[in-house]
Amino acid sequence: MEFRVIQGDIATERADALVNAAGTSLRMGSGVADALRRAANGPIDEEAVSNGPVDLGDVAVTDAYDLDADHVIHAAAMPHYGDGRATEESIRTATRTTLEKADELGCESVVVPILGTGAAGFDLETGARLVCEEISNYDAESLTDVRVIAYSESDYRLVRDVANRCRSS
Template sequence: MNINLLNGDITKIEVDAIVNAANTSLLGGGGVDGAIHKAGGPEILEDCRKIRSQQGGCKVGEAVITTAGKLPARFVIHTVGPVWQDGRQGEEELLYNAYQNSLLLARENNLTSVAFPNISTGIYRFPKVKAAEIAIKCVTLFLREHPSIAVHFVCYDTENYEIYEELLTGKKTPH
């Protein structure tokens, strides 16, 4: 499996595409979404506005692709993760779809490396361990069919990094 784990800033990663945990408007926001728009410059927002005019934004679980502007990546794949409510509103399936549709878009565009943030685990309050399990399961299953893509999980904070490290290696991280 071509899965890598990094602790750092996704806006500094050199890959074919970084994934943005966007909102449905595609007009930028807080967290990773705001950081990507700020670091990438106005070209990303310009592309997002074109997509909005064509299809009216991006639904939860779906994904779209834009330029990466000034970022070291070539593209940004914007996906919308679900807001965690109570776990009974289809949140797990929607989060899985966000990862799956991002990977499908990478494959359709012949990309060989993709970096994911921890989708929905910030202000959308998705439980971090459950979100990591879903992300790893989706990516692992996808890479079995499409092994030519390298996936990087980029964790901005230590807590998410340790969760992913434990799930990927089976080793408990000392706290």
């Protein structure tokens, strides 16, 4: 599947679904979750938590409230117990489950951060490779606009370079 890499704040993106890099409790803490929670301007955290906990790699869907989207897909790539660290398997599974859920919802567009990095402690370059490989290998039904987002300029450059390698392999 084709996708593009963009730089910016996921909370300002317009799409059918925005993806939250979540833990299994679905509580919206720092990083991507915090940005989405603040911009949603509604009880998104409470709604997310009421759908959890979920298994590692699973997703839950909430309203997007004031975000410019219909849905927020909360992708549990890290456990909210034990060491709280993401794994290669949890990142791959959460990415694939996110895409499946977006298709199930009839979404045409989705914005995906690099799951499992940041607070979950997984290496950004490796996490980007895993997310990009899962997206590349996914056979979409309704999705036509998949954007992988990085916040900072340096992270964007790294994710873009990783995505280019994934596309050429």
